Amino acid sequence: MSQTRANLLMLIASFIWGTAFVSQTTGMGTIGPFTFSFSRFFFATIAVLPIALYFEANNFLKIFFNSKLLKLSIATGFFLFLGMGLQQYALQVSQVSNVAFITTLYVPIVGIISRFIFKSQLHWIIWIAILLCVYGSYLLSSNQSIEIQKSDALIFISAFCFALHIILIDVFMKQFNSPFTYGAIQYFVVFILSLILALTFEEPTLKNISFEWFEILYTGILSAGLGYTLQIIAQHKASPAPAAIILSMEGVFATIAAWLLINQTLDLNKIIGCIAIFLGVIIVQLIPIMKKTYDR
Numbered sequence: 354m355s356q357t358r359a360n361l362l363m364l365i366a367s368f369i370w371g372t373a374f375v376s377q378t379t380g381m382g383t384i385g386p387f388t389f390s391f392s393r394f395f396f397a398t399i400a401v402l403p404i405a406l407y408f409e410a411n412n413f414l415k416i417f418f419n420s421k422l423l424k425l426s427i428a429t430g431f432f433l434f435l436g437m438g439l440q441q442y443a444l445q446v447s448q449v450s451n452v453a454f455i456t457t458l459y460v461p462i463v464g465i466i467s468r469f470i471f472k473s474q475l476h477w478i479i480w481i482a483i484l485l486c487v488y489g490s491y492l493l494s495s496n497q498s499i500e501i502q503k504s505d506a507l508i509f510i511s512a513f514c515f516a517l518h519i520i521l522i523d524v525f526m527k528q529f530n531s532p533f534t535y536g537a538i539q540y541f542v543v544f545i546l547s548l549i550l551a552l553t554f555e556e557p558t559l560k561n562i563s564f565e566w567f568e569i570l571y572t573g574i575l576s577a578g579l580g581y582t583l584q585i586i587a588q589h590k591a592s593p594a595p596a597a598i599i600l601s602m603e604g605v606f607a608t609i610a611a612w613l614l615i616n617q618t619l620d621l622n623k624i625i626g627c628i629a630i631f632l633g634v635i636i637v638q639l640i641p642i643m644k645k646t647y648d649r
Contacts, residue, residue: 359590360638363599366583371606373576375614380568385555386441389569390434391547392562396573397540401582405533412531416538422529429521429535430542433581436514438547443508455508457490457604462516463597471520478636479594485633486601492626493604516597522585523593532585540577595637605630 381389405413416422440456461483467473525535551557562569588596605627611617 354586354590356590359587360595360599362583362587363591363596364602364634366580366587367600367602368606369575369580369583370600370603371608372610373572373580374603374607375610376568376571376576379615380565380572383561383564384557385551387438387547387551388555388557388562389565390437390441391544391551391557392565392569393573393577394540394544394547396570397577397581398537398544400574400578401533401540402537405531405537409531409534412529412534416529416531416534419529422525423538425521425525425528426535426538427542429518429525430539431546432514432518432521433539434543434546436511436518437543438550439507439511439514443505443511454491454494455505456512456515457487457601458509459512459515459519460486460490460597460601462513463519464594466516466520467592467594473592473594475594479598482598482633482636483594485629485636486598489626489629489631489633490601490604492622492629493608519588519597519600520593522588523596526585526589530589532582532589536578536582536585539581598637599634601630602634 384392416426464475464479464483468475522535526532529535584596584600591599608617608619608623608627612619
């Protein structure tokens with residue numbers, strides 16, 4: 354797979370996540386966040402599992418009998434569950450603007466972890482792209498005042514978990530290229546953990562779940578099943594830091610979808626924010642060209 358194709362897959366994933374954000378915000382009218390989560394990841398699992406069994410049947414056994422790969426798969430699913438769970442809880446106790454902005458800090462966190470823990474060599478222009486994405490995300494969430502709250506610590510932990518999720522995908526896919534099996538295990542982990550918490554803290558019923566069937570199917574099959582699987586496939590080629598920058602386009606697509614579908618305001622700040630993030634993504638695409646220029 355070429356780098357261009359990998360970037361395109363991540364852009365498609367961010368588009369799916371962005372448009373699914375509307376369904377995530379409207380899909381909990383009659384059910385709690387953990388019920389919504391286990392329902393959507395149930396459908397994500399059953400959507401991807403047959404593909405994994407058909408195309409990667411041998412890989413299932415290889416992963417289950419390789420303790421390192423199995424632990425990596427479970428850990429990736431755990432951090433995905435933790436990131437989403439903390440973010441969803443924070444939406445109930447914190448300002449939406451705080452959640453939206455602090456969550457995007459996973460972009461610089463990925464860069465910092467890649468550089469200082471994994472000793473990856475990052476092109477200097479990556480840091481400019483990261484700053485543009487963070488600034489753009491701030492503008493997208495600046496329709497409300499951003500005030501520091503105690504619950505913001507949970508959002509930062511959520512952002513850290515999303516960063517670890519991206520990095521663990523890179524670690525796994527560099528060792529064993531089996532995206533569907535890897536994805537199915539992740540989604541099953543999120544499903545089981547969300548189900549446990551839903552049964553513990555909520556009162557899920559089939560009747561209430563059925564009221565949100567469209568949102569659950571859309572976010573389960575498309576956002577989780579397709580979107581996260583495209584991310585996994587793409588990260589076999591893409592490095593974590595550039596991947597995080599491209600995936601931050603989710604905020605741009607979410608803003609546009611909210612404007613088109615639920616009539617949310619698209620003011621000047623949000624337009625500038627979208628442009629800033631888009632410029633960050635464009636800058637990442639220039640890295641191969643700049644490397645060739647400097648290598649001459």
